[in-house]
Amino acid sequence: MPSVARSSRRGTALPARPDENTLVDRFGRTATDLRVSVTDRCNLRCSYCMPAEGLDWLPGSELLSGAELTRLIGIAVRDLGITEIRFTGGEPLLRKDILDVIGAAAELSPRPRMSLTTNGLRLPELAGKLAEAGLDRVNVSLDTLRADRFFTITRRDRLDKVLDGMAAATGAGLTPVKVNAVLMRGVNEDEAVPLLEYCLDKGYELRFIEQMPLDPQHAWDRDRMVTATEILDMLGAAFELAPHPAPRGGAPAERWVVDGGRGSVGVIASVTQPFCAACDRTRLTADGQIRSCLFARTETDLRGPLREGASDEEIAALWRSAMWGKAAGHGIDEAGFAQPDRPMSAIGG
Secondary structure, eight states, X not given: OOOOEEOTTTOOEEOOOOSOSSEEOTTSOEEOEEEEEOOSOOSOOOTTTSOTTOOOOOOGGGSOOHHHHHHHHXXXXXXXXXXXXXXXXXXXXXXXTHHHHHHHHHTSSSOOEEEEEEOSTTHHHHHHHHHHHTOOEEEEEOOOSOHHHHHHHHSSOOHHHHHHHHHHHHHTTOOSOEEEEOOBTTTTGGGHHHHHXXXXXXXXXXXXXXXXXXXXXXXXXXXXXXXXXXXXXXXXXXXXXXXXXXXXXTOSOEEEEETTTTEEEEEEOTTTSOOGGGOOEEEEOTTSEEESSTTOSOOXXXXXXXXXXXXXXXXXXXXXXXXXXXXXXXXXXXTTOOOOSSOHHHHOO
């Protein structure tokens, strides 16, 4: 009788996993993109991400050490076929040893492509050091160009710092600088065109992201979410948009060429037009848990085995098993969908 794995989500038997070293799943997908959350802490308090007082941060003893992060990233690249790494948080630049972690990953063979998602506040001082450590580029979160709205959304008066950080990233060669923007009804949806105009002028690549149900308050309201269709309608009224000729592959953004080649813009329609069938991501949380999906309700612990002396191959086998059980999709539109217990800041983007 062939061996079977058990799905912790439904308790049903899974088919036997093929003898593959890579992170394959039951639906023909292979994860090659690792999202590594290095901290759950943040120095902003974005209203759609956390309450004004912040959250109960993970105790330091529960966080992976720099050596543990480096070891797990090495296993992912050498043994599991990971070719791309995105460092996330919380705010990853709050981690004191982030340069050491990036530097160690840059020395791996084969060398992975590396990016980092940040709110930009520490980029003015760190952009050059990040490039020297081996980082290839950055994604910067920016939802508004208005200082008053920035304060309303983030509860901090730091817009100038973010804009300076984006310029510093460009100066350091961390390009293309990609800008992530979330539009919210009644808050900033009138800035779709100004945000794109600004990014085109500066040479940044803008990505609009549909707001997702990942807030700790569980107050996400689909009616407040500005959809991809609405975003494209607003942009189409001001710019000439044409489908981007480059293959999308597993990229979350559907891209459009703007004004015949002036630049490009992407729209990530995670809710209304999910791209789960082409997903190539695996996620490692700051406390050493593997998540097969951003919206997963279950996790696989690597920190415990790591600290108990598990070998690299044993860790790799746990990781492979976790990804084999990945669901076909996130299920936001399915009856009974439940938001993950962890908020986005604790999962990593």
